Amino acid sequence: ENAAIPLHLDVISASGGAITEDFDNDGFIDIVTSSWFLDDQLHYFHNNGDGTFTEQTEAANLNGITGGLNLIHADYNNDGFRDIFILRGGWWNDYGKLPNSLLRNNGDGTFSDVTKSSGLFSLYPTQTAVFADFNNDGWLDIFVGNETRRNTEKYPCELFISNADGTFSEQAQKAGVNLPVFAKGVVAGDYDNDGWMDIAISSQGQDNFLLKNVTGEKGKPVQFKDVSKQAGIVGPVKSFPLTFLDYNNDGWEDLIIFTYDAGVSDYDNAAYLLQQPLKGEVSVLYKNNGDGTFSNLSGTSGIEVPMAAMGFNYGDVNNDGWIDLYVGTGTPEYTSLVPNKMFLNNNGSDFKDITTAGGFGHLQKGHGIGFADLDNDGDQDIYEDMGGGYQGAAFQGACYLNPGNDNAWITLMLVGTTANKDAIGARVKIVASLPDGTERSIYQTVRTGGSFGSGSMQLETGLGKAASVKEVTIQWPGGATAVYTGLPVNTYVKIEEGKAEWSKVDHSTIEWQLAPAAEMDHSMHNMH
Known part of the structure; x- marks a missing residue:
């Protein structure tokens, strides 16, 4: 059930990010959303624990924090409160030379912009980054995947290593990861089970990258080695969202890379339904072989569906112990109507498309997605940003409440x-x-x-x-x-x-207060 409207979470936005996390440590998951235009306000919705949310953007000192195609979060300074990192400039080429923003959670319900003082200020176009402890020193570092396209300046990827005092030092060149690629997604995971976090990068229109962490010893400078070809994960070329995950519960992190090709998306969607040959590439599930290589399971994985994947996250919607996938879809064109896709894990063998059966086929352009148990009842709910890339494609977000199961x-x-x-x-x-x-x-x-x-x-x-x-x-x-x-x-x-x-x-379970439509006040829910 999409309950965004009765829960007053239906903020209208363009393409943007989404976070589902407990920012004030009260035991209830809050929601943060963004929208990529620079006059679009960040929104912070506090979970009151009584079946309602209250927008607390102003109270959280977030008024005037705008833009952001994507959001990530983590406790970068180890103070026990999760912080927010806003990513800007993606897709905008040389016009995307915009600063990202690190918002420190002050622990009192407010946030402070510490981008400059933390050492994270730069002017590169991006929409993707990941927090991980790459040198195992107990402090989170940040890898930022920037965008270099043909006929633009070079904007290499950045690696910010924590100085263990709330500040960072940029060390991408020293670490061998200052790649001038068109990064559309970056994730971190230990694919070879050696105890060191590795990096995977989807690079639109180019080969993808798997960067093995070869640091090897605490206290040494962080070092990575490109093992993409040896591992067998360079395709697909038209790649976008990706993730590490153990889809088959064998103890080895697998890799999923979804495709996005605006040029053939609409054609392929029709061709797929008509059982005709596709022009574009399909998304790929790479099974980890446990020996440093991956097997391409194209044709048998069940995710080879044309959908122009943009937003993506995963969880276990039916509590069966197998990870499921939810994909935000579409291209910027108004005529591009592609249902967002939910894939149910079939006991680690493949994935089944349950989009229609599960009620997940929203036709708006899905971007940031967050899984979380919003009502503390033991099953995962989903929040998704549904706006598109044009001002006229702005739309209200969706909040899918899980009806539950017996697992x-x-x-x-x-x-x-x-x-x-x-x-x-x-x-x-x-x-x-x-x-x-x-x-x-x-x-x-x-x-x-x-x-x-x-x-x-x-x-x-x-x-x-x-x-x-x-x-x-x-x-x-x-x-x-x-x-x-x-x-x-x-x-x-x-x-x-x-x-x-x-x-x-002891977390109390929430009973949702779903206001009747006639009582809803949408006066606050606009883009600005």
Whole structure:
């Protein structure tokens, strides 16, 4: 059910980002949205915990913070409060020489722009970046994928390494990642299970990149090596959103790269329905072989559907323990009407298109997507920015409330101490016990999801028909490993690095207050 209107989340925006996260640590997930035009205001919606949201943009000191095609978030300074990074200038070539913005969460309900003082000020066009601890020092770094196109200046990618004091030093050239590519998506993950975070880049119109972290030892300068060709992930050429994820629960991070080709999108959508040959490329699921290489599963994965993918994130919408995919679609043209797509994971074998059956086929142009359990009932809801690239294509966002299911679940809230506070990059193995006495393993990594949208970092994990959790094994960033046993199902659990015991967190479930249409006041919900 799309409840954006009755929940007063129906802010009208153009193409933009979305974050679903608890910014004030009150136990309820809030929502932040952006819109890429420079006169479009950022919006912050506070989850009141009583079935309503209240826009608190002004109270949060965010008035005048505008623009942003994409948003990411993390606790960059390890103070226990999640911060926001706004990305600007993507698609605009030389006109996109705009600063990004780092908004520090002050912990009192307000944010402060610390872009310059943190060392992040630059004037390169971008829409994609990722937080990760690339040197395993316990502080999050930032990799920014900038956009260099033919006949433009060169805008190389940037790598900002944390100085462990709230500031950053740019070290892309030293690390070997100052690539002049047309980066449309960047993600971080440990694809080879060596304990060091690697980087994948989708580069529109060019080969994609897999950059292996070869730093090897704490205290050494960060170094990367291009292993794209050896790994076998250079295509597709017309790439856009991507992600690392373990789709088949084998303990190895796989890679999905979706395609975007505005030139043939409308033709291919019709051709696909008519079962005619396609002109463009299809999206690719790369299965990790566990030996440094990937297998291209095109033709068998189920995601080979023309859709002009832009926004993307993932979660487990039916709590069966298998990761599902939601894709925001469309091109800037008004005539381009492509349903947003939901793909249900079929027990790790392939994906099934459940767009129509699940009610996810919104025809507006989907961009930033965030998965999160907005009402603390154990299943994941979804917020999505639905605006297009033109002023006339602005549209209200969508908020899909999950109707629930009978499957078990557990939400793990990890807190780093030696590792970064958010535990971004932590690898988690959950062994669940089934009623018939058998066991199954589910693998998760702490991150905000795919490259276009920023979801909650608490591990909202479906367990299927599990009766209990036998054990949880956590490999913390930096190498420490811990095992916990006896965890209950259908509850929130907090695990702090270095502590031998887990603790149960009591989160009250929300009953949504869905106002009748006649009572709705939309006076505040505009682009500016």
